[in-house]
Amino acid sequence: MSLATDSNGAVRTSPSLQPPAVLPGVSGSGRLSGTMARNEGRNGELANGASSASLDGEANVKGASNGAIRNGLLVVRPEVPEFFPEHSPSFFPKQEWAGRVTAIDNGSFDARLQDLTGGGREVATIDLEELSLEDRDRIRIGSLFHWVMGYETVNGTRSNVSRIVFLDPPRLTRRDIERGRRWAEWLHDRWGSE
Amino acid sequence: MTAGDLSSSAPDPAEIEVATLGPGYGESILIHTGDGEWMVVDSFLNSDRRPSALAYLERLGYDPAEAIKLIVATHWHDDHIRGMGTLVEAGRSARFCCAGTLRRLEFLSMIEGFRAQGSRAAGFGTREIFSVFAHLGQVGVSPLWATASRRIHRSPRCDVWSLSPDDEAYTSFFESLAPPSDAEPERVFALPTPNQLSVALLVRFEGGVSCLLGADLERRGWTAILSDDRKPRCRSSVFKVPHHGSANAHLEGVWDELLEPEPFAILAPWRRGGGSLPRKGDVNRILARTPNAYATTKAAPGRVPLDRWVKKKLRGVNARLRPEFGTSGMIRLRRSMTGESSWRVELLGPACYLQELAA
Numbered sequence: 001m002s003l004a005t006d007s008n009g010a011v012r013t014s015p016s017l018q019p020p021a022v023l024p025g026v027s028g029s030g031r032l033s034g035t036m037a038r039n040e041g042r043n044g045e046l047a048n049g050a051s052s053a054s055l056d057g058e059a060n061v062k063g064a065s066n067g068a069i070r071n072g073l074l075v076v077r078p079e080v081p082e083f084f085p086e087h088s089p090s091f092f093p094k095q096e097w098a099g100r101v102t103a104i105d106n107g108s109f110d111a112r113l114q115d116l117t118g119g120g121r122e123v124a125t126i127d128l129e130e131l132s133l134e135d136r137d138r139i140r141i142g143s144l145f146h147w148v149m150g151y152e153t154v155n156g157t158r159s160n161v162s163r164i165v166f167l168d169p170p171r172l173t174r175r176d177i178e179r180g181r182r183w184a185e186w187l188h189d190r191w192g193s194e
Numbered sequence: 195m196t197a198g199d200l201s202s203s204a205p206d207p208a209e210i211e212v213a214t215l216g217p218g219y220g221e222s223i224l225i226h227t228g229d230g231e232w233m234v235v236d237s238f239l240n241s242d243r244r245p246s247a248l249a250y251l252e253r254l255g256y257d258p259a260e261a262i263k264l265i266v267a268t269h270w271h272d273d274h275i276r277g278m279g280t281l282v283e284a285g286r287s288a289r290f291c292c293a294g295t296l297r298r299l300e301f302l303s304m305i306e307g308f309r310a311q312g313s314r315a316a317g318f319g320t321r322e323i324f325s326v327f328a329h330l331g332q333v334g335v336s337p338l339w340a341t342a343s344r345r346i347h348r349s350p351r352c353d354v355w356s357l358s359p360d361d362e363a364y365t366s367f368f369e370s371l372a373p374p375s376d377a378e379p380e381r382v383f384a385l386p387t388p389n390q391l392s393v394a395l396l397v398r399f400e401g402g403v404s405c406l407l408g409a410d411l412e413r414r415g416w417t418a419i420l421s422d423d424r425k426p427r428c429r430s431s432v433f434k435v436p437h438h439g440s441a442n443a444h445l446e447g448v449w450d451e452l453l454e455p456e457p458f459a460i461l462a463p464w465r466r467g468g469g470s471l472p473r474k475g476d477v478n479r480i481l482a483r484t485p486n487a488y489a490t491t492k493a494a495p496g497r498v499p500l501d502r503w504v505k506k507k508l509r510g511v512n513a514r515l516r517p518e519f520g521t522s523g524m525i526r527l528r529r530s531m532t533g534e535s536s537w538r539v540e541l542l543g544p545a546c547y548l549q550e551l552a553a
Contacts, residue, residue, distance in 0.1 A: 095504040102272060113515070118500070120517075123219075127512035149507050162511045176307035184302030187327055191336035 091161065093117075093150035099124070101143040109139060113147070126164075135166050204230075204254045208351075208531050210399055212432055215246050216462030216490035217522040220273045222247045223407060223434060225397060228351030228531060230256065233264035234288075235395065235407055236274040237281050238522075245277030246522055248284055262288040264347045264354060266340070266395060267326070268409035269293065269388040270319035273464060279325035290330060291346050291356070292323070293391045294339030295364050302327065319388075340393040343424035350400075351531060357394040357425055358411055360418035367391055389437065390415060396426060401531045404428045406452055408436030408443065416445040420452075429454045431537065432527060435487075438464040439472030439480060449483050458537050459487040460525045461548060477552040487548035488541065491523040 096116040103110040107129070113122045128136050145166045152161045205211040211226035220238025224247055227233055234247045251258050262285035267278050282290050295301065309324045330337060338346045340356030341364075347354035359367075367390065392409035394416075411419075416436070419425065431454045437443035439461050449457075459480055464471040472480070472489075480487050500508070500515070508515065523545030529535045541547075 094501060094507075108512075120499075122515050122517060124513055124515045126514075130511055130513065149504055160507060160510075162507060176310060177303050179310065180303035180306030181299060183306040184299045187302055187331045188297075188299070190331045190334050 090154060091150055091152045093148050095149045097122075097124075097147045099145045099147055101139060101141055101145070104128075104139060104141060111145070130162070131164060131166075135164070138166065202253050202255070204256070205528055206530075210403060210527075210529055210531055212405055212460070212527040213250065214434065214460045214462060214490055214525045215250065215522050218463055218465045218491045220246075220276060220522075221462035221490070224250060225405070227263070227349055227354075227397070228400070229349075230261055231263045231349055232256070232261050233266065233347065233354065233397070234262055234281065234285070235266045236268055236409075237277040238273065239277045240522065243277075245281045245284075247281060248277075250524075258284045259286040263349065264288055265290045266346075266393060267292045267323065268393045268395075268407075269391055270323045271388060271410065272319050274410070275319045275322045278322050279329065282326050283329055289335075289338050289347070290326060291338035291340050291393070292326075293359050293388075293393050294341045295359060295367055295391050296323070297337070297339055298368065300368065342418065343422050343426075352397060352399045355396040355398070355426055357396055357419045357422070358409075358415050359391045359393070360415065360422070362418065363390045363415060392436075394419060394436070396428070396430070398426060398428060399531050402428075403529065403531065404430040405432040405434070406430040406448075407434040408448075409434075410437040410443070412437060412440075412443045413445050416443070416448050420445070420447045430457060432458045432460065435459050435461040435472075435480060437471070438462060439476040441473075441476060441479070444476075444479060456484040456486055458527055458539070459484050459548070460490075460527070461488070462490045463492075463551065472548075472551060474552045477548055481549060481552075486539075488525045488539065489523075489546055489548050489551055490525055491521070491544040492546040492550050 094117075097113040098116055099111040099113045101109050101111050102123075108125050108127050111124050111126065113124055115122060128139070131139065143166055145164050147162070147164045149160070149162045151158050153159075205226045207229045209226065210228070211224070213224045215222045215224075215238075217238065222237050222245070223235040225233045225235070232251065237245045237247060240246050240249055248258050251261055258281075262281075265278075265282055265285050265288045267275055267290070269275075282288070305320050305324045305327075308320050327337075340346055340359070342356070342358055342360040344356050345353055346356050389410045389412050392411040392415065394409050394411045395407040396404060397407065398404040430452060433453050435443075461472065461480070477487075521544055523541070523543040525545050526540040526542065527537045528540075529537045
């Protein structure tokens with residue numbers, strides 16, 4: 001570890017500022033309700049419960065209904081539900097990620113990724129050209145996707161495949177808003193008139 | 195004195211500290227307001243997924259539950275709010291402050307609606323602000339609501355003013371929040387960008403020193419601040435440059451009217467994929483106003499360990515990956531509140547002079 005004062009009087013040090021590691025937040029398994037993924041084509045049949053991942057490692061309650069605050073406890077759904085496609089026998093996956101879109105700009109989109117093959121968390125910038133025309137129209141900030149790379153053998157010919165399968169985009173309905181309003185009014189009641 | 199001593203030595207009771215942390219995506223500012231009391235502005239997570247502000251205060255030997263008196267979320271973009279829920283729960287003596295616009299039932303209803311969908315529609319930041327509000331609802335403590343020219347905090351040695359958002363930002367934001375109607379009950383809905391609702395802050399200390407923290411407030415918001423006669427009249431010697439140095443947040447009048455000549459300009463860079471702030475032109479523009487300009491990091495993002503086949507394939511599909519968490523640097527400014535004194539600058543980790551970003 002070094003320490004130096006430069007000619008302008010600023011002191012420079014070189015250690016990392018990372019503190020000692022602490023245990024991350026609670027993470028549990030989530031529950032998938034209904035068919036949530038959209039097949040982009042060749043292999044994308046969906047299998048509920050095939051795997052589990054949470055991009056943020058957040059607490060969740062298995063089997064809990066959405067959006068509930070019970071006895072002051074917040075029930076949180078997993079960030080990435082269990083929607084991973086089953087692969088056909090002709091497909092050999094080499095790398096898989098679960099992703100969530102965080103920004104869309106200038107012909108590309110940013111996403112946070114959970115590495116389902118090697119573990120770890122990453123961020124990615126991906127050209128929109130990698131998506132189908134339909135997906136380019138539907139992609140939104142917050143869209144969830146499964147990204148897989150691997151080999152596929154069709155009629156004896158092996159080819160490299162990179163495939164991004166999106167969930168349907170989220171929809172906020174009047175019912176969502178009305179339910180949210182009850183929570184908002186509860187907050188106002190708790191906070192008083194300040 | 196060793197570097198370890200330097201980075202873990204707490205300020206004296208009558209010493210101001212302004213510590214700006216940022217790894218290249220995310221920023222958090224901690225200010226010692228005197229007598230062991232701190233305020234924290236914005237939050238990001240370290241690689242161990244813990245709010246950087248908590249880690250820093252604990253390293254200095256403080257108990258965050260006692261030491262933090264004010265927490266401000268300038269807006270709910272991911273790079274400013276990650277870990278805010280944990281931070282607010284840990285800062286049990288602190289008041290939480292955010293834009294007054296967020297108190298509206300329409301906004302609260304929507305963030306609950308998005309949260310119930312797993313936050314997919316609105317991103318991480320909305321979920322984080324939800325968790326803060328849910329906690330404050332449980333404990334029955336209202337946030338402090340920031341508006342233009344409002345004093346939000348007062349202690350024996352300092353007071354803190356919010357300078358934004360102004361009424362026009364408030365109005366235009368809610369005009370864009372039309373909820374789904376009966377005619378289109380399934381309409382895809384997204385919250386508008388919150389930069390226009392950013393909370394810019396003025397922190398004034400005993401002895402006449404002050405700091406201006408620009409959040410991500412863009413030019414229109416600064417124009418409103420300049421024309422607001424109700425704000426405290428003072429010139430700041432420290433300026434947290436707004437919106438990572440972007441040109442869309444620059445206004446010459448801010449430098450002319452709200453800042454001392456050649457102030458200490460601090461900036462947390464922003465990097466996402468191929469995009470980054472500040473750009474070279476931004477660096478040059480800031481350096482034209484002050485030579486005392488610093489950035490929290492110049493380090494390039496690291497590499498993600500991947501199978502060789504996958505790396506090769508990634509090159510073919512126009513995708514660029516990098517680790518989610520970078521190494522945070524820190525710009526630390528300290529000076530005495532009383533008597534003849536000037537700011538002392540410490541650059542820790544990958545923090546650097548701003549001109550190094552243009553090299």
